[in-house]
Amino acid sequence: MGSFCASRNGNGQALFSCNMNEYMGRMYATSCATFSEDRPKDNSVSDMLVDSFGRLHTYLRISLTERCNLRCQYCMPAEGVELTPNPKLLTKTEIMRLANLFVNSGVNKIRLTGGEPTVRKDIEDICWGLSNMKGLKTLAMTTNGITLARKLPKLKECGLTSLNISLDTLVPAKFEFMTRRKGHQKVMDSINAAVDLGYNPVKVNCVVMRGFNDDEICDFVELTRGKPINVRFIEFMPFDGNVWNVKKLVPYSEMLDTAVKRFTSLKRLQDHPTDTAKNFTIDGHQGTVSFITSMTEHFCAGCNRLRLLADGNFKVCLFGPSEVSLRDPLRQGVEDHELQEIIGAAVKRKKASHAGMFDIAKTANRPMIHIGG
Numbered sequence: 001m002g003s004f005c006a007s008r009n010g011n012g013q014a015l016f017s018c019n020m021n022e023y024m025g026r027m028y029a030t031s032c033a034t035f036s037e038d039r040p041k042d043n044s045v046s047d048m049l050v051d052s053f054g055r056l057h058t059y060l061r062i063s064l065t066e067r068c069n070l071r072c073q074y075c076m077p078a079e080g081v082e083l084t085p086n087p088k089l090l091t092k093t094e095i096m097r098l099a100n101l102f103v104n105s106g107v108n109k110i111r112l113t114g115g116e117p118t119v120r121k122d123i124e125d126i127c128w129g130l131s132n133m134k135g136l137k138t139l140a141m142t143t144n145g146i147t148l149a150r151k152l153p154k155l156k157e158c159g160l161t162s163l164n165i166s167l168d169t170l171v172p173a174k175f176e177f178m179t180r181r182k183g184h185q186k187v188m189d190s191i192n193a194a195v196d197l198g199y200n201p202v203k204v205n206c207v208v209m210r211g212f213n214d215d216e217i218c219d220f221v222e223l224t225r226g227k228p229i230n231v232r233f234i235e236f237m238p239f240d241g242n243v244w245n246v247k248k249l250v251p252y253s254e255m256l257d258t259a260v261k262r263f264t265s266l267k268r269l270q271d272h273p274t275d276t277a278k279n280f281t282i283d284g285h286q287g288t289v290s291f292i293t294s295m296t297e298h299f300c301a302g303c304n305r306l307r308l309l310a311d312g313n314f315k316v317c318l319f320g321p322s323e324v325s326l327r328d329p330l331r332q333g334v335e336d337h338e339l340q341e342i343i344g345a346a347v348k349r350k351k352a353s354h355a356g357m358f359d360i361a362k363t364a365n366r367p368m369i370h371i372g373g
Contacts, residue, residue: 045106048344051316053352055303059274060107062095063310064126065115069146071180072168084311092122094330096129098308101336101343107306109138111162115310118147124158131159138162142205145190146183152193163194164203164232169213170220178212191229201230201287208250209236217258224287232277234292252278252293259289273302294318300353314343316350 049057066083099110110130117123131139140162167187169175175184194202204223208214220231236249260266265283277290307315312327324346329339
């Protein structure tokens with residue numbers, strides 16, 4: 001018998017329930033219809049980007065480096081990780097060639113990740129090159145904000161259009177414990193700098209962990225009152241070396257209950273089928289609140305994301321262990337159409353959804369710092 005899902009309002013009353021198999025079927029139908037509607041009429045979208053379930057992948061995340069100036073506990077083990085030698089990392093020229101191939105095939109959004117992307121010395125040149133690619137609508141970046149405040153004006157000039165800043169606590173001592181480094185004020189300065197430079201919204205990513213920062217949910221929501229900040233609460237996810245435990249997981253339903261008790265006007269927005277977040281507004285607040293529910297309510301049916309890792313490996317699912325190298329054939333001199341065949345074959349192998357959270361926790365995968373945030 002299939003499992004059941006239910007949606008509830010702020011008072012906990014069930015609004016609907018459905019058989020999970022029926023629900024997933026409707027989600028795929030909705031997503032595929034939306035992808036069809038989004039497909040340009042000039043056939044500029046390549047079948048390379050369409051998987052066997054009809055999902056169109058127009059969003060590419062590129063990890064620029066495995067290096068980071070923090071040591072966040074949920075991202076890497078305490079002893080650190082072995083980094084890929086520099087000669088085996090993609091060069092700027094290689095990144096540009098692969099990115100151009102994806103954009104020419106229909107990708108319209110690229111997000112730069114790491115490690116910490118701002119530690120890469122040619123970050124401005126990369127942004128400039130990517131932002132000038134015809135067909136790219138959004139150039140985003142996820143950063144820890146440590147060095148961002150002084151670099152952001154130049155990055156904006158180079159075409160950076162969207163920004164996510166990671167911050168898991170508003171308490172400096174907790175920040176130092178979680179990241180194993182100082183720098184809380186630098187992150188706050190970067191958030192304010194982004195607001196001042198006109199980024200709207202400035203997205204703040206907060207991984208919620210029981211016993212660490214689950215008591216700060218309402219304090220984070222308060223950040224949205226007077227500034228165009230979108231606070232994004234993220235369920236704690238398992239990766240190699242981060243000592244994931246279900247007891248540390250604060251599920252979306254609990255986070256939402258905590259927020260709505262204090263912010264009673266919290267109201268759900270209509271989300272796009274490809275959104276990873278459940279988005280909410282609050283009366284009188286400039287900003288918004290979102291929840292990323294990868295563990296308890298996955299959004300695989302609407303997934304439109306692909307990942308290019310810093311070492312040139314291509315990954316079609318964050319939680320899937322399968323990877324294929326694009327660096328090696330690139331350096332062997334293959335033509336673009338051969339790269340497209342490799343990419344297309346990998347996309348076609350993408351599964352309908354990732355495994356459940358307990359299976360993910362037992363599946364060999366790389367640390368998040370290798371994969372890219």
